[in-house]
Amino acid sequence: MTAPIARPGLWLVASTVLGRPVKAAENPHVCGVTVTQTISRQPYHYKARDCSACAVRAAGQGGRP
Template sequence: MTPGTWLVATTVLGRPVPVAGRYPHLCGMTTTATRSGNPYRYTGRNCAACAQQLDPRAGAG
C-alpha cells in the first residue's frame, strides 16, 4: 500500500505532502476558499500543525 497525501496541504503549498511526514504549518498562508471563491488566510487557530502542537492528541486517530 502506498501512502497518500494531505489534500489541503498539497493544494495550498502546491506540492505533494505525503501523509508519512509531519503535517506542515499552513498558518499565514492565503488560498482561495472552495465555495465562495474569496481569499482565505490560515491562522494558527485553523492550522492543523499548530493544533497538534497545542494538544498532541489532536493528530491521533
C-alpha cells in the first residue's frame, strides 16, 4: 500500500491503515487493525497503545462510538 501524500490536517497513519483520507477532526480508532509493515513486510496488529483515539478516551475527552 502506498502512503498518501502529506496534506495538512490529515492523520497519515490512520489514512494509510484505513485506506482513505482521514481528517484530523475525525480522530478514528485504528486499534484492532492489522497491516503489513513497510520495511520488514511483517504483519503488525495495532493495539490501544498505538491508537490516538484511545489516548483521548483514556484522558477522559470522549469515547469510542
